[in-house]
Amino acid sequence: MAKRTKYVKPEHREILTAEVLASKRLSPNFVRVTIGGEGLAGYTSMGFDQWFRLFMPGKDGNLRLPTSASSLGWYAQYLMMGKETRPVVRNYTVRDYRAAGFGEFGSSAEIDIDFVSHGDDSPASTWANNATPGDRIGLLDEGIMYQAPDHCAFSLLVGDESALPAIAGSLRSAPRELKGAAFIEIPHADDAQELNEPEGVQVNWVVREDAHAETGTAVANAVRTADIPSAGVYAFIAGEQKLASGVRRHLAQEREIPKADITFTGYWRVGKAAG
Numbered sequence: 001m002a003k004r005t006k007y008v009k010p011e012h013r014e015i016l017t018a019e020v021l022a023s024k025r026l027s028p029n030f031v032r033v034t035i036g037g038e039g040l041a042g043y044t045s046m047g048f049d050q051w052f053r054l055f056m057p058g059k060d061g062n063l064r065l066p067t068s069a070s071s072l073g074w075y076a077q078y079l080m081m082g083k084e085t086r087p088v089v090r091n092y093t094v095r096d097y098r099a100a101g102f103g104e105f106g107s108s109a110e111i112d113i114d115f116v117s118h119g120d121d122s123p124a125s126t127w128a129n130n131a132t133p134g135d136r137i138g139l140l141d142e143g144i145m146y147q148a149p150d151h152c153a154f155s156l157l158v159g160d161e162s163a164l165p166a167i168a169g170s171l172r173s174a175p176r177e178l179k180g181a182a183f184i185e186i187p188h189a190d191d192a193q194e195l196n197e198p199e200g201v202q203v204n205w206v207v208r209e210d211a212h213a214e215t216g217t218a219v220a221n222a223v224r225t226a227d228i229p230s231a232g233v234y235a236f237i238a239g240e241q242k243l244a245s246g247v248r249r250h251l252a253q254e255r256e257i258p259k260a261d262i263t264f265t266g267y268w269r270v271g272k273a274a275g
């Protein structure tokens, strides 16, 4: 059984190794990298927005992984490694999981990761753009954050492109009778994807018309004018830090959604590398 706290955490923590099986450009701003290999046998899929820490080769091109997987242990070991040899570590979401025997590229389990392509000085985005079959990575499962309480019959999911995989996974795993709405800001109309959402959930793609506009402004405006029930709403908000905190503030203060019924996470911050 997974551990249920504020979030659902995996029962067993271990840094798994995997290798790139395939990569392809999905749309103007997304690259999909599929990883697999025998190391993924230890991975347990939980669905929803299940996310993980992705360990990529460091500056010297080698992949050096911590041996501890406890939340403080791996980070302490990471800090002890020299700046040249420590791995690049970033957070990503499982866009799709296929169990061993059901893969597209071989007999092992497979995980698809959808990376936003967002600039050259960004190690994870750059790694994804250049990922080649056989490249090795490490993966530390961190569980799921989406947790609609039983008293909420309506789910509101809000995010930018970095949260598209989390919203897609949550809608795919949600009960088919769920009612709700999703608002997803994307840089280009062609970045929209099929989401397999329940019939009662309306998906709204909010295209950032102005390429220079701050990420999150358009989707926050869309939520402000959206028709949302006055009670029984669970909200899941993820993406750029200001988007997440701004939409949460609006929902809590103006829509009076109890803070306990809102999950919000800053996935990245303008002008600040995550490492």
Ligand SMILES: Cc1cc2nc3c(=O)[nH]c(=O)nc-3n(C[C@H](O)[C@H](O)[C@H](O)COP(=O)(O)OP(=O)(O)OC[C@H]3O[C@@H](n4cnc5c(N)ncnc54)[C@H](O)[C@@H]3O)c2cc1C
Pocket: 051, 090, 091, 092, 093, 094, 113, 114, 115, 116, 117, 118, 119, 121, 122, 123, 124, 125, 126, 161, 162, 163, 165, 166, 265, 266, 267, 268, 269, 270, 271, 272, 273, 274, 275
């Ligand atoms: C739980 C969780 C799940 C996530 N899942 C995904 C996922 O499935 N797919 C995904 O693409 N991202 C996802 N992210 C976001 C991802 O971890 C960050 O975008 C990360 O900073 C990317 O690392 P990087 O090395 O490419 O850029 P960094 O080195 O971290 O940043 C370099 C520069 O790029 C900017 N930047 C970072 N991310 C973005 C972005 N998305 N758009 C525009 N500019 C950016 C920063 O502000 C900085 O100026 C997730 C984050 C969390 C916390």
